[in-house]
Amino acid sequence: MHERSPITLGLPQWFHxxxxxxxxxxxxxxxxxxxxxxxxxxxxxYGLPRADTVTxxxxxxxxxxxxxxxxxxxxxxxxxxxxxxxxxxxFLDRLSPLASRIGxxxxxxxxxxxxGNLGALEHYxxxxxxxxxxxxxxxxxxxxxxxxxxxRFNRMLADAGVNRTVFDTRTLFAHPADDPDSREALAKKPxxxxxxxxxxxxxxxxxISPKDxxxxxxxxxxxxxxxxxxxxxxxxPFVFLHTPSCAEAATLARQxxxxxxxxxxxxxxxxxxxxxxxQHSLF
Numbered sequence: 001m002h003e004r005s006p007i008t009l010g011l012p013q014w015f016h017x018x019x020x021x022x023x024x025x026x027x028x029x030x031x032x033x034x035x036x037x038x039x040x041x042x043x044x045x046y047g048l049p050r051a052d053t054v055t056x057x058x059x060x061x062x063x064x065x066x067x068x069x070x071x072x073x074x075x076x077x078x079x080x081x082x083x084x085x086x087x088x089x090x091f092l093d094r095l096s097p098l099a100s101r102i103g104x105x106x107x108x109x110x111x112x113x114x115x116g117n118l119g120a121l122e123h124y125x126x127x128x129x130x131x132x133x134x135x136x137x138x139x140x141x142x143x144x145x146x147x148x149x150x151x152r153f154n155r156m157l158a159d160a161g162v163n164r165t166v167f168d169t170r171t172l173f174a175h176p177a178d179d180p181d182s183r184e185a186l187a188k189k190p191x192x193x194x195x196x197x198x199x200x201x202x203x204x205x206x207x208i209s210p211k212d213x214x215x216x217x218x219x220x221x222x223x224x225x226x227x228x229x230x231x232x233x234x235x236x237p238f239v240f241l242h243t244p245s246c247a248e249a250a251t252l253a254r255q256x257x258x259x260x261x262x263x264x265x266x267x268x269x270x271x272x273x274x275x276x277x278x279q280h281s282l283f
Contacts, residue, residue: 004187006231006236007228007231007236007239008037008038008066008103008237008238008239008254009036009038009053009239009240009241009256009257010036010037010038010039010040010068010238010239010240010241011036011039011040011240011241011242011249011250011253012040012042012110012206012240012241012242012246012249013039013040013042013246014028014029014032014033014039014250016026016246016247016250017142017251018247019153019247019250020250021034021035021250023140025110026127027060027188029038029057029060029061030060030061033061033062033065033276035250036141036253037065037066038066038067038068038103038238038240039067039068040068040070040106040240041067041068042070044069044070044071044072044091044095045070045071045072045073045076045108046072046073046253046265047072047218048072048091049094050277051094052262053095054094054095054097054098054099055095056209057098058097058098059215060163061101061241063101063231063262065101066101066102066103066113066238067098067101067102067103068102068104068105068135068219068238068240069095069102069105069106069206069225070105070106070107071088071091071105071106071107071108072087074087075087075088075091075107076107076108076109076110076176076192077109077110077165079092080110080112080117080120081117081120081123081124082111082115082120083220085127086160087205088124088127088128090166092129096184098142099131099132101199102132102133103131103133103202103238104132104133104134104135104163104202104204104238105133105134105135106134106135106136106165106204107136107137107251108137108165108243109121109136109137109138109140110139110203111138111139111140111190112140113138113139113141114142114143114149114150115142115143115152116138116151118152118153119158120213121136121156122156124162125160125162126160129210130237132161133199133200133201133202134162134163134247135162135163135164135165135202135203135204136162136163136164136165136203137158137164137165137167138153138190138203139190139207141192141259144192144195145195146195150195151192154197154199157199157200158199158200161201162199162200163198163199163201163202163203163204164197164198164199164200164201164203164204165204165205165206166194166195166197166203166204166205167189167190167206167207167208168194168195168205168206168207168208168219168220168223169190169192169194169208171207171208171210171216171219172185172186172209172210172214172244173186173191174207174213175210175212176210177210177212179211179244181211181244181245182244185208185244189208196223196226197236198230198237199235200234201234201235201236202235202237202238203230203235203237203238204237204238204239204244205227205237205238205239205240205242206239206243207219207220207222207239207240207241207242207252207256208242208243209241209242209243209248209252210244210250211243211244211245211247212242213243213248213251213252213255216252216255216258218262220252220255220256220259221259221262221263223239223259224256224259224260224262224263227239227262227276228260228263228267237258238254241253241256243254247280271279
């Protein structure tokens, strides 16, 4: 039986022609799920999949595979969480064949959604069924200034048992490139501070690197430390690796996996050394 890693790594999509494991024929999702345990499902942001499509997703992936699907923009951006009970019910009903296979349902809010909208967010989250894990990503600057607005936002998520999605774009902006994919990413991705906050038990991290993924080594080593600390605290982090065109995302995932193994080995060696020193001091 496959045992999922306590730190679950995935990519923002399940197909890219440049990935080394992408098949020339056959079902791309089925093949992707042999290599990763989760996927960031952005497709549901743009519209609901057909019922038979959702059934197909379940049938071609193994039981341990977890989908992290985004709430539709009709709910998050157009309605801004107001008067959208029927749209929410339809979304959840459409995903019902995947009920046991959903890692996190993820609500991404636009840059206009600020402190004045927190009441709407609190009310919306309170109405959601408790069967799933949820995460919220914000873009408004007030939620990144370490002031009362951010503290209130984090407390509200913690009280509701909802995760805060962390989107780390620092490495992308620290190393701007001039190719078309990078220019588009620099124009569209949020340039906001990164606060590694875990407000619930499935923290969700999105990380984007430049196309030259070697520039991300230091940042990934830092994230490995944070992720392993969260794991030791009993949390189950989900991490999704991006690059401007996603062509290099699989390489980035391998780099983070290596960093996690290296950090974990160092921690085990340190723990073993401390245990030996403690035992020695007793005699």
